[in-house]
Amino acid sequence: MDNPFPFLxxxxxxxxxxxxxxxxxxxxxLCELPERDCIVLWMRLQGRSYSDIGALTELNKGSVWKIINxxxxxxxxxxxxxxxxxxxxxxxx
Numbered sequence: 837m838d839n840p841f842p843f844l845x846x847x848x849x850x851x852x853x854x855x856x857x858x859x860x861x862x863x864x865x866l867c868e869l870p871e872r873d874c875i876v877l878w879m880r881l882q883g884r885s886y887s888d889i890g891a892l893t894e895l896n897k898g899s900v901w902k903i904i905n906x907x908x909x910x911x912x913x914x915x916x917x918x919x920x921x922x923x924x925x926x927x928x929x
Contacts, residue, residue: 841874
């Protein structure tokens, strides 16, 4: 396993109560993303701030925000939409 972060993330959401089939789909979606994006998401799930993640990954805060709210969000929301048939736009407040 070259990139352990999709597994770590899927396992975390599974233990948080996510249905196994959705966690598996999240895992596969994350496997399609660059490792850097998965690392950023992993740190965000651990409660780290955008600034903290940026400092640890040598990215600026804006780049971290763009990763979370760009490819990661599109990838994960796509899984949620396909799994629940709820449009991702309904999840935005």
